[in-house]
Amino acid sequence: MSFDPFGSTATIVVFGASGDLAKKKTFPALFGLFREGHLSSDVKIIGYARSHLEEDDFKKRISANFKGGNPETVEQFLKLTSYISGPYDTDEGYQTLLKSIEDYEAANNVSTPERLFYLALPPSVFTTVASQLKKNVYSETGKTRIIVEKPFGHDLESSRQLQKDLSPLFTEEELYRIDHYLGKEMVKNLLVLRFGNELFNGVWNKNHIKSIQISFKEAFGTDGRGGYFDSIGIVRDVMQNHLLQVLTLLTMDRPVSFDPEAVRDEKVKILKAFDALDPEDILLGQYGKSEDGSKPGYLDDSTVPKDSKCVTYAALGIKIHNERWEGVPIVMRAGKALDESKVEIRIQFKPVARGMFKEIQRNELVIRVQPNESIYLKINSKIPGISTETSLTDLDLTYSTRYSKDFWIPEAYEALIRDCYLGNHSNFVRDDELDVSWKLFTPLLQYIESDKSPQPEVYAYGSKGPKGLREFLNKHDYIFADEGTYQWPLTTPKVKGKI
């Protein structure tokens, strides 16, 4: 597949360079790409924000989160970076920025400017910055790419407004809407896993699959950011975007090729086959204090209204109406302040006919996105030796044990910035895709945020979530193995010598 990669003398400008995302993700990702040889030592990287920062302080700030690499590599990278302080809404700073870029391009004999702008900014200034960029720094003769961070709107209406504001400024070709879940290794593997293995390809439908579950768990709460989170809630924060992206890749039909438009066409097609989200088919929760009282409840955050109904846990039932998925229950669930941090996909297959087996468990394919990427398929097998009993065991592809540490698995932001640099849109959200996703979620969000919605069930910080969860999952045909938890396979006999 051929893209249109930027060369070695491109300029990368990070707006909001004084902020949290820039410090924690964007600059560390740029450094990671440089460290791994995916960013040339001739590029120019500029941080732009309103804050007045000394260049050294800026460099100290961004390098605090760099991983790997020796001090020389860090030094070399920092030499490529500079900082410009300027406003977002008037021309002056942009003119300084333009001059800095043009000086660099002249010094490097750049005939076709290549400029990548990363908006690590709150959405309230996306349009202002985009307009100023177009007016002051856009090269009519060169190539421009602009990465926009989520949230792309708050609902269908605001998303369409943002789209309406941005589309006269930048073409869809120039816009890269980032959803960092699309940069995660295991999410990128979904298409290969599904369509590259007849073993999965052939059974990936209602005839063989009993239920699908996508689960996102975080072991921490809003940690003082409750004020920000309160108007967002977990559904908007991770479900409408990250988990929905995972679900589309999991359920869409086979694209004709890996071409970005072919992939994104299929994503839009499957999203259009989703049933309206049913407000009767949800489970909502809000975390309270931990059992021992050591961790605060959501409402203990002083920045949160005392009577907030903000949802920090949600499980949604989803139905897809097409030949492949009609009747297969899908559950998407996400929560903060739970017992562990984990993101995984669970696909349970239909049970085999009983007859020869009195009891036999379902096959289950688990794709663990994080932590510790892993794919394991639970299968029934005879207990080794003279036993005739069956036990549930697994075919296990745990990356840390299968692949050497020498493999560089890029962080999501590294993978996506690299894709943008290469001109590959596959793992970015297209405008029509965004529109369908908001169409799907906006009515549900309106219901959840209305007076009609029930009070979310309180669950303890550090627990598994609302009490009704198991029943909710059972109702959606997800069966827990062995009355509760999956028993990891026996690797030694239970009792030595016993028949």
Ligand SMILES: NC(=O)C1=CN([C@@H]2O[C@H](COP(=O)(O)OP(=O)(O)OC[C@H]3O[C@@H](n4cnc5c(N)ncnc54)[C@H](OP(=O)(O)O)[C@@H]3O)[C@@H](O)[C@H]2O)C=CC1
């Ligand atoms: N932080 C994270 O982990 C994640 C963030 N995101 C998204 O990335 C974007 C940036 O996030 P984050 O870095 O956390 O945001 P910040 O609140 O840290 O904002 C980034 C920078 O933008 C400027 N800024 C902040 N508020 C305003 C304002 N009201 N008007 C104008 N400028 C403002 C500030 O720079 P200055 O005042 O110096 O100009 C600030 O340093 C957001 O869209 C967010 O949703 C997405 C995923 C994760």
Ligand SMILES: O=C1O[C@H](COP(=O)(O)O)[C@@H](O)[C@H](O)[C@H]1O
């Ligand atoms: O976008 C967001 O994602 C993070 C979770 O990302 P991960 O890569 O750490 O899984 C979430 O914590 C945050 O609330 C949300 O805004």
